Amino acid sequence: MTPRRHDTPARTGTANPLRRLALGDLRRRTSMKWRAHPEDVLPLWVAEMDVPLADPVARALTEAVRLGDTGYPAGTEYADALAAFAERRWNWRPGAEHTALVPDVMLGIVEVLRLVTGPGDAVVVNPPVYPPFYAFVGHADRRIVEAPLGADLRLDFPALEAAFVRARAEGRPAAYLLCNPHNPTGTVHTRAELERVASLAREHGVRVVSDEIHAPLVLPGARHVPYPSVRGGESAFALLSASKAWNLAGLKAALAVAGPEAAEDLARVPEEVGHGASHLGVVAHSAALRDGGDWLDALLAGVDENRRLLAELLARHLPEVRHRAPQGTYLAWLDCRALGLGDDPAAVFLERGRVALNSGPGFGTGGAGHVRLNLATSPEILTEAVRRMAAAL
Template identity: 65%
Template sequence: MASSGPFPDGFAGQNPLTLLTLDELRQRTSVKWRMHPPDVLPLWVAELDVPLAPPVADALRRAIDIGDTGYGHGTAYAEALGDFAARRWGWHDFRVDHTTVVPDVMMGIVEILRLVTDPGDAVVVNSPVYPPFYAFAGHAGRQVIEAPLGPDLRIDRAALDDAFHRARACGRRPAFLLCNPHNPTGVVHRRDELEAVAELAGRHGLRVISDEIHAPLVLPGAHFTPYLTVAGAENAFALTSASKAWNLAGLKAALAVAGPQAVADLDRMPEEVGHGPSHLGVIAHTAAFRAGGQWLDLLLDGLDANRTLLETLLAKQLPSVTYHRPEGTYLAWLDCTALGIATGQPAGGPGVASDIAGPARMFLDRARVALSSGHVFGTGGAGFVRLNFGTSPAILTEAVTRMGQAVEEAHHPAAG
């Protein structure tokens, strides 16, 4: 059960996902709420429908009240993450001096790729995977090689071995972008799976960069393992922030963490990268890791209830849609191939997140529900949609009900 605490403004013991109405959410100006017309229920981009956690809001208010809006300084962010990692994940040898602040996780990934790979080198990803892995690697002049997930949506060791072999053959300094936990599937990689990754990376000579932005969002029944705690990961990197768990994407700040054999590489990070994070962002993320644990527990309880609710709703409204119950994140990967909807893909392909095709296009047009189109997640994504269940039970219920009605109407159109 979630722990309660002395939250102001009536937050104590309440599910953060139930505290905002649809009308209140529609006042927001972020991409989730302004990309589509107001009749659309947006369950696509990874933004949470929650108020700010009180400790975060308090820290920001204090900074504004005293005019603390200058240049950032110090290691408070890394110290807060280290304490959080020790409490939540048992990562007791976290080293503050092995970290640096970067603007956000994806910009940190790109900067590390520039440090440890060369233009034209290969970057391996486990498809289907977060679309910016394709886009950002391509923009940096690297080529992407896919190692598709297995039928169980977990890392396929044989496919990874083959991809690592191909990556090594076509570039001097290849890398592997690990998504831990995995987006869009919600899989939380086990320690033995990560050990296999480290063994293969060591054998083939690939550097591993682990995106751990969803690490605080591991749901009951699973346990998060930081990649840098695995034997063989000493020359790897991890990147994380509080942005997904505490809904802080608009407050830019993330941390890059180096394994002990990668510190010298991290030290070569250009100085100007450290000027990108927002000072208010650092304050917010620090407060989240330092004092946002009780609020996070309430959120995780709400997300756990929502993933069960989603399972129930799909069984009733969309029984032909396969739901792979996520172990972490607030993202559900829905197999809609049995609906028989054409999966023709617009130009752009993997990584072009603005493209909508197949089931996502049908649900947007007919149900007025916005979902992420599966094809942009790479091989294995066509015919799928990603649904963000980090919203209120009422909105989730309305959205899936609309989706079910749209499919029913498509299959049994009214006689005219």
């Protein structure tokens, strides 16, 4: 199967990036998505997108290389670009003085957790949730307390409050690692939901750390609300990056943003933490946030098309698979339990269908019998992947 190149303009007037690259072009890539499996496998798993680099980002990187500007990061260019982007998109302008450069979002989360908790303290998460939450929290010598999502894949507030109580047992410090928007379900939390989180966190003395790496990827019909912007979120932290929205995972750089009451805590992050970010990462992420809005809007239109296409394909080929269209991210969470494929349907789809998906059990409680599918590909690849999944049965 070799999808054709397409250059159909999206609603923004910019070509849909997901229709730009043929499968042969993609297989020349050397990143994890394309090298983890043999060439006969269609990879719809790890959060890499099948897109060319956005022109503003490519220009900024080319100019930096031309100048030999490959030293250490400095200044507030990234923080300023994020502030302007957040103000345009979310009506929130975090100040550079409340921002710290970190190597990437997960390492930034670990550094913030070290500010507000100690070894052995609890970190609350909402499974099914991004598997590195478990790995990084454990590596930081903190313990996980689960507050599973409800049957509607939204926050379950009685479960969350019970988890806060368990986490604060014996008066120990605790944190809540919020995924906003939520990975893998694509749920976008509303302002009312986040304000209820803030009220519970204040009541129980839990510090909130919000992973907002997918924030620019909220789709039509929903709106991202930065957690530190809500009433009661003043003592929280958010971690943001252009990584997911502009496909920059290989160019490391992220920002930790503190609410007004958390600024003194964030100031305690050691200066050397910021040295772990790549200068070229800062250049790329700044350019994306500053000048990549049209490209992002074209991408969002393409992801929106693909989420509708996936619903149609599942209804036609895999009607027993339950699926709620994501409100944000380019990820789809598929309930395959009715197919009788056991706890890890992804293993079956890989072996029999040659389609690589993320295995549900790694996402914690509620993950068994599920798979995560990456929508950020061409309609042709998505169509072929679902056809192969159906044939695997």
